[in-house]
Amino acid sequence: MLDCRELAIRLLKAEENHKAVSCITEKNPEFDIAMAYQVQNELVQLKKNQGHKILAYKMGITSQAKMKQMNINEPIYGYIFDYMNVPDEGELLIEDFIHPKVEAEIAFILAEDVEGPNMTMEEVLSKTEWVLPALEIIDSRYTDFVFKLPDVIADNTSAARVVFGKRRFRPNECELDEIGVTMFTNGELRADGVSAAVLGNPANSVAVLANMLSHNGKGKIAKGSIILSGGITEAIMVNKGDSVTANYDGMGSVSFQVR
Ligand code: OOG
Numbered sequence: 416m417l418d419c420r421e422l423a424i425r426l427l428k429a430e431e432n433h434k435a436v437s438c439i440t441e442k443n444p445e446f447d448i449a450m451a452y453q454v455q456n457e458l459v460q461l462k463k464n465q466g467h468k469i470l471a472y473k474m475g476i477t478s479q480a481k482m483k484q485m486n487i488n489e490p491i492y493g494y495i496f497d498y499m500n501v502p503d504e505g506e507l508l509i510e511d512f513i514h515p516k517v518e519a520e521i522a523f524i525l526a527e528d529v530e531g532p533n534m535t536m537e538e539v540l541s542k543t544e545w546v547l548p549a550l551e552i553i554d555s556r557y558t559d560f561v562f563k564l565p566d567v568i569a570d571n572t573s574a575a576r577v578v579f580g581k582r583r584f585r586p587n588e589c590e591l592d593e594i595g596v597t598m599f600t601n602g603e604l605r606a607d608g609v610s611a612a613v614l615g616n617p618a619n620s621v622a623v624l625a626n627m628l629s630h631n632g633k634g635k636i637a638k639g640s641i642i643l644s645g646g647i648t649e650a651i652m653v654n655k656g657d658s659v660t661a662n663y664d665g666m667g668s669v670s671f672q673v674r
């Protein structure tokens with residue numbers, strides 16, 4: 416029998432020590448998605464016990480670019496914690512990570528509760544207060560950033576940091592499926608895409624999240640919650656000294672510096 420708590424502690428230590436560990440599925444081929452969300456629950460509980468608070472939900476593997484890059488074909492969810500929040504134009508210390516990557520996303524802030532199991536994109540849009548650009552920094556706790564689906568779920572979907580844009584928008588102020596995004600490191604274009612890449616419309620990702628949470632007995636997404644809808648483009652490796660900027664059509668830009 417696998418001990419979910421022990422597996423969570425191992426992942427927490429990997430994050431705290433900035434040292435990668437081997438995949439759970441490597442020695443335990445029976446480790447499945449249901450067990451993986453149990454480990455994730457334990458990991459979330461351990462972080463809460465340390466005094467950290469959940470800041471946002473995150474969806475992952477919601478675009479073809481991400482599916483192709485990670486060789487995984489279905490969306491997953493996890494949690495962003497308060498200590499992961501970096502201000503726009505802020506700094507990251509490379510020492511705090513194992514092998515960080517950055518991806519451009521659209522974030523949602525809800526005006527009303529959103530609850531599965533039959534949530535739709537239209538209903539999400541009608542219950543959204545704000546949308547805003549965001550960069551997610553992911554940092555797999557697994558060696559070489561290589562894993563199977565249950566591994567990455569257990570690892571809280573590689574969540575490491577988030578940078579929210581300074582400006583927020585009403586959902587009807589922008590065509591949410593037509594936002595072009597370009598991502599640069601040190602002035603060089605590294606990735607580009609359009610927000611429709613995220614399940615046709617990032618709002619659909621929020622609907623899928625609500626339906627997955629409902630399926631897993633996790634209840635509703637409460638009014639006021641923040642949701643990261645998933646990377647629009649593939650994730651880009653960041654290195655010491657990098658200046659990272661993403662430009663979002665009509666939504667401005669988000670940036671940070673790596674020290
Ligand atoms: C898993 C996290 C994926 C996204 O936006 O697709 C994710 C990973 O790629 O390590 O956050």
Ligand code: MG
Pocket residue numbers: 473474475518520551553643645646
């Ligand atoms: Mg992401």
